[in-house]
Amino acid sequence: METRDWAIRGFDPSKGPIQVRVDTVEDLFNPIDPHPLHLRDLDVEIAGWITDWAQEQPGRVPVSIAVRVADASFEGRESAVSDGIHNHFAYRRWDASRRLSRLWREGRISLVIGLAVMAVFTTISRLIESPSNTAFVDLVQEGLAVAPWVAMWRPMEIFLYLWWPIRAERRTFDRLVESHVTYTHSPR
Numbered sequence: 001m002e003t004r005d006w007a008i009r010g011f012d013p014s015k016g017p018i019q020v021r022v023d024t025v026e027d028l029f030n031p032i033d034p035h036p037l038h039l040r041d042l043d044v045e046i047a048g049w050i051t052d053w054a055q056e057q058p059g060r061v062p063v064s065i066a067v068r069v070a071d072a073s074f075e076g077r078e079s080a081v082s083d084g085i086h087n088h089f090a091y092r093r094w095d096a097s098r099r100l101s102r103l104w105r106e107g108r109i110s111l112v113i114g115l116a117v118m119a120v121f122t123t124i125s126r127l128i129e130s131p132s133n134t135a136f137v138d139l140v141q142e143g144l145a146v147a148p149w150v151a152m153w154r155p156m157e158i159f160l161y162l163w164w165p166i167r168a169e170r171r172t173f174d175r176l177v178e179s180h181v182t183y184t185h186s187p188r
Contacts, residue, residue, distance in 0.1 A: 022068070024071050047092075086179070108155075
């Protein structure tokens, strides 16, 4: 893949099809993957390029991928190559869904632990409460009041912040699975 200074050229990745230029169709895919094209993983750099570009495109606009191949090796294999691209992003969508499910499960477990810590520490704090508290007892009570909120940090982080990026990633993969792929012969 070529890198270019897009800012100078006025490039806007949110418009038009996702452009990928390769020498041969095989360059789209991981070279060590022994499967046929329609089952192969995409090359890591190309998959990242397509994903990054798709994330820049407006969420309601269908995504299209324009593959420019220098040697016309796509001819007669358009369907297999398109299936390979779509299968790669279907797997990535499945993986994002799995990570999101694991995160929700971790959040629920963390929430139960946090609530249990809160109940136990609050009860202990109330049990040691007396009208003639010393400075040490006051310190212990304050610690017992703060610790449950620290225990609640992780579930709140999960439920408020961590799931958004994974869901956005999964939506991007949804769009890429449904993308329209076109091929053109584009000699270098």
